[in-house]
């Protein structure tokens with residue numbers, strides 16, 4: 551399970567690197583993210599460290615956004631992490647992790 555998640559993450563990151571970081575829409579995206587910046591916030595690395603727990607809590611029906619508000623805040627404004635979270639949720643659901 552852990553290996554599968556790591557493979558998935560590497561695959562997502564590789565996909566992300568193919569995008570040129572200097573396209574105008576990227577700069578617009580960054581500008582919007584800066585506008586949405588809060589004083590206390592998690593980096594993508596912080597979120598990656600907690601994403602497994604966060605996703606598993608969501609699958610258990612817990613209020614993950616209450617447990618980790620800063621993770622939720624980051625997912626709301628970071629499309630890359632949100633994409634990774636959604637991919638993780640799909641894998642967890644498909645593997646039946648919620649049933650165990």
Ligand SMILES: [Zn+2]
Nearest residue numbers: 593594628631
């Ligand atoms: Zn992020």
